[in-house]
Amino acid sequence: MSISQSEYRSIKEKSVSGRYVVNEQILEFLEKNEEQLLIKTVGKSVQDREIKSLQLGNGPIKILMWSQMHGNESTTTKAVLDFVNFLNAGSASAKLILEQCTLLIIPILNPDGAAVYTRINANEVDLNRDAQNRTQPESVVLKNVFDGFKPNYCFNLHDQRTIFNVGRTPRPATVSFLAPAHDPERSISRTRGISMQLIVAMNQVLQEVIPGQVGRYDDGFNANCVGDSFQMLNVPTILFESGHYTEDYEREYTREYIFHAILQGVTVIAKNTIDNFQQDDYFKIPENGKLFVDVLIKNAHVIDSSLKNGEAIGVLYKETLKAGVIAFEPLVDKKGALVECYGHITYDCLNEANLNELRQQSFYQMIKG
Known part of the structure; x- marks a missing residue:
């Protein structure tokens, strides 16, 4: 299922935008919606920030979602708030979901990382590699919520870098999915198969709005990853990865596409139509490649005498928090033939005309060497 762009704009949470999304914004959102949501403090972070959950719906099917396990991955947090607004808006589709499902959502699992815009938590631990030992309070919080809620489905919500493309094509992987493995052999259990079917359903909707821009993430098994560990517990789990859309470094377009994916996945669960989607179609989604740079400068020997004729320069942006705003600082990532390389800007x-435009860019002297 999808809704029109005008319908989406009507439920988009306008108080939260851009890449820097922190706990204070979530607390404001929860306070504004406290009459419609069951809100709990489910634990605290290393630096004693509250980790909040919200619950809505009264149905027998339980769906657990969490976002910003990595503090600098905020696109899905925005999409989740949009989804909550959609459910609270009272449409027939929203009522069906709320009658059939109970949704428990942790908008920001890693508020300390979010505050300083880092992947890791305040103890410099990647929470998505702490699923077994659970050395961090945030990891304990998530597992306690999982054990107490006993979900039937899990949505594990993330962002991915701008380097990812779809297959071997010059299309960015704007959204990627993974049905995590539950064993080193990457075998397909019943629950992993359900994850695949749900991804097929979501891909079907996304192909209507971003054709050719959906990828499949690598399914290498790692028991320390939360998605793999929950799949090991026989709960269908889906990894969402928000990626780049043309000229959308704030990921406001991607936010909308993630919303559509979440809505489709939950609607299919609520309607019990999972078996309408073929498991084998999951493998028709191309695997992600890593062929993009943010800026590709072809025939760069013209401006860099250290390069041979026809060689190129690839520039990647480093995301840095400065005075509450994310700055995109260009860094030279690679030089050479770069024959299998695409640029978001080339x-x-x-x-x-290209050369004159390049000379006007703030990073021109840096890449000139």
Whole structure:
């Protein structure tokens, strides 16, 4: 299921935008919606920030979602707030979901990481590699919520870097999915198969709005990853990865596509139509490649005498928090032939107009060397 762009705009949570999303914004959102949501403090972070959950719906099917396990991965948090607004707006589709499902959502699992815009928590631990030992309070919180709620489905919500493309194509992986493995052999259990079917359903909707821009994430098994560990416990779990859309470094377009994916996945669960989607179609979704740079400068020998004729420069942006705003700082990532490399922006130094435009960029002197 999907809704129109105008319908989406009507439920989009306008108080939260951009890449820097922190606990204070979530607390404001929860306070504004406290009459419609069951809100709990489910634990505290290393630095004693509250980790909140919200619950809505009264149905027998339990769906657990969590976002910002990595503090600098905020796109899905925005999409989740949009989804909550959709459910509270009272449409027939929303009422069906709330009658059939109970949803428990942790908007920000790692509020300390979110505050300083880092992947890791305040103890410099990647929470998505702490599923077994649970050395961190945030990891304990998630497992306690999982054990207490006993979900039938889990949505594990993340962002991915701008480097990812779809297959071998020059299309960015704007959204990627994974049905996590539950063993080293990557065998397909009943619950992993259900995860695959749900991904097929979500991909079907996304192909209507971002054709060719959905990828499949690597399914290498790691028991220390939360998705793999919950799949091991026989709960269908889906990894969502929010990626790049053209000229959308704030990920406001991607936010909308993630919303559509969540809505479709939950609707299929609520309607009990999972078996309408073929498990084998999961493998028709191309695997992610890593062929993108943010800026590709072709024939860069024109501006960099250390390069051979026809060689290129690839620039990646480093995301840095400065005064509450995310700055995108260009860094030279690679130089050479770069024959299998795509740029979100491309300049060809043999094209005079391209070269003149490149010279106007703030990073020109840096890449000139």
